[in-house]
Amino acid sequence: MGPVTEPRGRRRVLPWALVGLWVAVLALVLPFAGKLGDVQRDRAIDYLPANADSTQVAQIQDQLPGGETTELILVYHRDGGLTDADRDTAREQVAEVADAHELTGTPRAVPSKDGTTLMYPVSSTEPGQDEELRAEFVGDVRDTVTGDGGLSAEVGGPGGLAIDADEVYESLDGPLLYTTVAVVAILLILIYRSPFLWLVPLIVAGLADALSLSVTYGLHQAFDISVSGQSTGVMTILVFGVGTDYALLLVSRYREELRRQERPYDAMRSALRGCGPAILASSGTVSAGMLCLLAADLNSSSGMGPTAAVGVLCALVAMTTLLPALLVLLGRRVFWPYVPAFGSEPKARRSLFAAMGNSAGRRPITVLATGAVLLGALALGTFSLPGNVKQEDSFTSTPEAISAMGTLARAFPEQSTQPITVLAPTARADDTLAETRDTEGVRSAERGRSGEGWTEISVIAAGEPQSAAETATIERLRADLDGAHVGGPSAQQLDLENTNARDTKVIVPLVLAAVLLILVALLRSLVAPLILLAAVVAVWGAALGVGGLVFDTLFGLEGTDPGLPLLSFVFLVALGVDYGIFLMHRMREESLAGAEAGDAALTALRTTGGVIASAGLVLAATFGVLLSMPMVQMVELGFVIALGVLLDTFLVRTYLVTSASLALGRKVWWPGPLSRRPASTGEPPRPPAPGGDQGTAPAGAPQGAGRT
Known part of the structure; x- marks a missing residue:
């Protein structure tokens, strides 16, 4: 009895109907994709939870007379020492700024002891919370503050740093998208070796990315989820990375079915039935892992959860319909x-992954132990991770605000040049001011604005910004000042670190539990899911450890983003298990067909190895695009995830998971029925195709990929 085919009318109409539906949907939602940048927020305060002490300070400051304050530091410097003419230039330019804008207080010069630098702290409530007005204000001040003839003049401070950060994030969208598209295009051309085929999944991935931007904008409008430059950048990477992975799996199976069935519609229908369940399970696992980030207190992490899940699901829908x-x-x-x-046989080729599986099969325990020792040794590098990155080290380039901070740090090594803000109840303002001045580590404290029941106190610490000494001062202020809140840039950074530490303790077990439950339901086993989870956790530790060894020595990065351990864990566990699903799902399929456990493991590796290797290379390359970005947090995240994907693809899944399956035999399916005896379906095991493969990999891909 031949295969069941669809009526000819449906074969013609359904594809056109799907394309028409996509055209209609895109026409409806595309106008919203461009609006996502308008709601993107990248200030440190936007990342923090509402109950953080520094967030309370920012919210109260918004209610004080004049609203939110934009704080700048004007920095004048000459290497050989400032001249009288330099000081006159500085006074004239500061006066010009004061005449052109409404400043809070009169700027006063603070000279360095060595006579090389003058700093003028400047603050204004003129821009308020309007980011465009703030950018115009900072830009106008920078146009006024200029130097020449060896005199440098720079505008830094929290306000300048925020504007520079916004400009960096705004500049990411275009280069990130173009670089990602170029990388994926090159890899697809190499994999398919076709002048046309590579364009189809690439165009579909681009449309999926546009859809994800629109949906994310809708989620922000409906549920007020936090949207940051980091989360939208990662979403684009995910759409192209996992979307291309799904395309590789589907096209590989479709190519195989075209040799068996005459009509493309019927071949595609069979291909979707064959690899669709694994793709659905994969996308479900990744999305579930991402959504666990909703439990984070940190707004940037909790916002990234649904944003990343949207990217994965849009890629899934596009790659299984359009x-x-x-x-x-x-x-x-x-x-x-x-x-x-139709009716042709694939060219017989030697299977690289068959050879790798056979090498693992000869001494599975030895291979497993060696791999575990190697990953454990690499994980020791986590002890070499540099400390938390400081604000001045958070860019791979040097914006003006960062350059100004560096000048101040050299000229004023004995004190902080970044104020700490204390907000005290007005009824206790005098007592709080006195207590603040008496606090160990405080160099000076001055009363600022009052209103709405609160009084602002500006504090200068003895320690330099974000040093251990300044951190200790902030913690003492919070412990000793009754009813007061302590904020400012350094306090915000401290709250970011503390919140990240809390989120890691909550989300890591949540992700492990969610992924384990999905794997148990999919594989009908407890042992196999535990093997996969142990493997991806080991990959995460090893990739993070390598980061600890190279961040400083190779990349010159002087700090680690506080969110790196958590975000890299969530992504590597979700994406690593993604590939494990393809391998274990095929292994279970072979076992159900009657194959012995060892044969099932080797066949699964032989038949899925090539296409998953291609998918792993694409995903690693897309995350590798982040290495070219100017933000330390994105460079570090891209490196750890790209390396982790490569380790999982070519070491862990190929050797360690296969070796563990060979060593355990049928016990890998415990406590399911496959653990007690080979399944008997009345069908003999499928014989391998010529050359040791079932099916064929995409042209140019590592061989061994076939039915998945």
Whole structure:
């Protein structure tokens, strides 16, 4: 009895209907994609939870007379020492700034002891909370504050740093997208070796990215989720990375089915039935892992959860609806010059992954132990991770505010040049001011604005910004000042670190539990899911450890983003298990068909190895794009995830998971029925295709990929 086929009318209409539906949806939602940048927020205060002490300070400051304050530091410096003319220039320019803008107080010069530097703290409530007005204010001040003839003049401070950070994030969108598209295009051309085929999944991924931007904007409008430059950048990477992965799996299976079935529609229908469940399980696992970030207190992390999940789900929908429709409409000719003819046999080739599986099968315990020792040794590098990154070290380039901070740090090594803000109840303002001045580590404290029941006190610490001494001063102020709140840039950074530490303790077990439950339900086993989880956790530790060894020595990064351990864990566990699903799902399929446990493991590796290796290379390369970005947090995240994906693809899944499965035999499926005896379906195990493979990998891909 031949295969069941769809009526000819449906074969013609359904693909066109899907394409038409996508055109209609995109026409409706695309106008909203460009609005996502308007709601993106990248200040430190936007990342913090509402109950953080520094967040309370920022919210109360907004209610004080004049609203939110933009604080700047004007820095004048000459290496050989400032001249009288330099000081006159500085006074004139500061006076010009004061005449042009409403400043809070009169700026006073603070000279350095060595006579090389003058700093003028300047603050204004003129821009309020309007980011465009704040950018105009800072830009106008920078146009006024200029130096020449060896005199440098820079504008720094929290306000300048916030504007520079916004400009960096705004500049990411274009380069990040173009670089990602270029990387994926090159890899697809190498994998498919076709002048046409690579364009189809790339175009579909681009449309999926546009859809994800629109949906994320809708989520922000409906639920006020936090949207940051980091989260939108990672979402684009995920859409192209996992979307291309799903396309590779689907196209590989579709190519195989085209050799068996005459009509492209029927071949695609069989391909979706064959690899669709694994793709659905994979996307579900990744999305579930991402959504665990909703439990984070940190707004940037909790916002990244749904944003990343949206990217994965949009990629899933696009690659299982629009991509199949386009491939069916284009027919076999899209594979030119390697067209899979109906009834043809794939070219017999030596399987690299069959050889790798056989090498693991000869001494599975030895291979497993060696791999575990190697990953453990790499994980020791986590002890070499540099401390938390300071604000002045958070860019790989040097914006003006960062350069100004560096000048101040050299000129004023004996004190902080970044104020700490204390907000005290007005009824206790005098007592709080006195207590603040008496606090160990405080160099000076001055009363500022009052209103709405609160009085602002500006504090200068003896320690330099974000040093251990300044951190200790902030903690003493918070412990000793009754009813007061302590904020400012350094306090915000401290709250970021503390909140990240809390989130890690909560979310790591949550992610492990969620992924474990999904794997148990999918694989009908407890042992196999535990093997996969142990493998991806080991990969995370090893990748983070390598980061500890190279961040400073190779990349010159002087600190680690506080959110790196948590975010890299969530992404590597979710994405690593993603590939484990493809391997274990095929292994279970072979076992159900009657294969012995060892044969099932080797067949699964042989038949999924090539296409998953291609997918792993694409995903690693897309995250590797982040290495070219000018933000330390993105460089570090991209490196750890890209390396982790490569370790998982070529070491852990190929050797360690296969070796563990070979060593355990049927026990890998405990306590399911497959653990007690081989399943008997009345069908003999499928014989391998010529060359040791079942099916064929995409042209140019590592061989061994076939049915998944």
